Amino acid sequence: MLFDLTNFYFEGRKAGSRKARFGRSKEKRNDCRLLVLALCINREGFIRYSSILAGNTSDPKSLPGMIDKLAVKTSVTSKKTLVVIDAGISTEENLQGIKEKGYNYLCVSRTRLKDYSLSKDHRTVTVHDTRKQEITLREVQTRPEEDYYLEITSPSKAMTEASMNRQWKERFEGEMEKINEAITRKGGTKRYEKVVERVGRAIERYPSIARHYQITYLCNERKPAEMQKVNWTIKDITAIDKNTGVYFLRTNVRTFGEQTTWEYYNLIREIECTNRQLKTDLNLRPIYHQKDERSDAHLFFGLLSYWIVNTIRFQLKQSGENAYWTEIVRRMSTQKLVTTEAVNALGEKVELRQCSRPTKQAERIYSILKMKQAPFKKIKICRSQSPPRGSS
Incomplete structure (x- = not known):
């Protein structure tokens, strides 16, 4: 079974709602109240359990309750059940809880492995994504009592991450230049402590790129309480894009192998993509209803639409046609x-x-x-x- 959570934002105050709450919006609409839709989906992508939660429900906290409700409402056998979750839910506490309940799990590792070695046979398995681009899978060497880790290397993901790194690099250096301009400008921030605080906020805003910089502070000799200049240099420019496109899958089942592990994980990627498509194509967001029962009905019809979409895609995938829903609509709209x-x-x-x-x-x-x-x-x-x- 696969767990997925997504949220929908409201237009309007929604003041009388019991469920609509402010939270972390996946569409960056933190100014709007939200509803969270929790889904449990089987291997074929069909919904086995759904629940509408308050908008301030966090992903990690929702998982234990969903597993308990699913076990009561469905005839799930723990020995054969694999819980597939994304990195946002796969905290160590949740993984331990899944194991204690007798389930198996598969997730993206929240931490990037360091100083690891590959399995002794050094076998590389090559698969292709929906765009026919190659992705390499390699098993990481671990002890039998430890989890199974699979190294995933995706060139297309590497290009995306490299582009993002360049963007974060430009933005971070732009923040540092603004800080130095403020030091020299009349009425700008010059006090040593305040300048250090501004640099700290820039580091918090761009942590993935800021860790590659060496930052030094030069105090004003005539006015010790003020900053004269902030200097920054890149420690190792090659390290910025060194591990781009590489991530790790983690599971407590060591018998799957590379191909099977990848196929199981790919299910949740398709579900998340379908969620995004349904939000846009079927106009499930934003929600304009002001009463909870109408909002619930709005999402219920969205779930019915999901069943139709997934039924069509399931039949197509049985014949080797793996196109996403937007591509299917595009092809059929030519008639x-x-x-x-x-x-x-x-x-x-x-x-x-x-x-x-x-x-x-x-x-x-x-x-x-x-x-x-x-x-x-x-x-x-x-x-x-x-x-x-x-x-x-």
């Missing part, structure tokens, strides 16, 4: 309804409606789903035109 209007010799208005021919990609989807390639046959409608007003 159009064409309406042709004309007036015949009898003065009748004739309408002819027919579907355009589907593309080869759309034909493949129709074929897999065992559906007709046209929603309806050609329709011909004849209407007698009414005479103009004032005519006899």
Whole structure:
């Protein structure tokens, strides 16, 4: 089973709600009240349990309660159950709790391994993502009583992280330049303690890149209480992008192997992607309802939509078609309804409606789903035109 939590923000005060609360919005809308939707999903992506929680519910705290409720409401056997969670929920406390309840777990390691060695056979397994880009999997050498770790190396992820590092580097250095400008500007922040505080806030804002910098403070000799300048240098520029594109999967099941571990983890990635698509494509956010029962109904219809989407995608994946929902919609939207209007010799208005021919990609989807390639046959409608007003 796979656990996933996402939240939805409201437009409006929502003052009388018992559930809507301020919290950490995944859409960066911390100015709005939120609702949290908790989902438990099986291997095929179908919902087994769902719950609407208060908007201030944090991811790690929600997991133990969800596991207990699922065990009561469903016939889950702990010996065969694998709990797949993302890094936001996989705290050491939660992992220990999952193990104590008799379940197995698979997650992204919250900490990057250091000074590790690969397994003795040094086997590398290559898989491909949905964009046909290569991803390499290598087992990390650990003791039999320890968890199984799998090193994941993704070139596309490395490019994304390198681009983000360059962006954070520019922003961090920009903050440092503003601090030095304020020191030299009349009325700017010059006091030594205040300048150090500003540097500390910049480090807190960009911690991933700030740790690669060596920062020194130069005190004003004539005015010891003031700062003269803040200097910064990069310790090792090659270290910034050294481990980009590398992360680790962690599980207490050592018998899966590289391929199976990756396939199990990939399920939660697809679920998170589907969540994002449903929020945008089906307009589940923002929520405009002011009553809790209407908000619950809004999300309930969203879950019904999820079932439809996942049923279609499940049938397509059985035949090797792994496209996401947005891509499926794009392919099918190429087929159009064409309406042709004309007036015949009898003065009748004739309408002819027919579907355009589907593309080869759309034909493949129709074929897999065992559906007709046209929603309806050609329709011909004849209407007698009414005479103009004032005519006899």
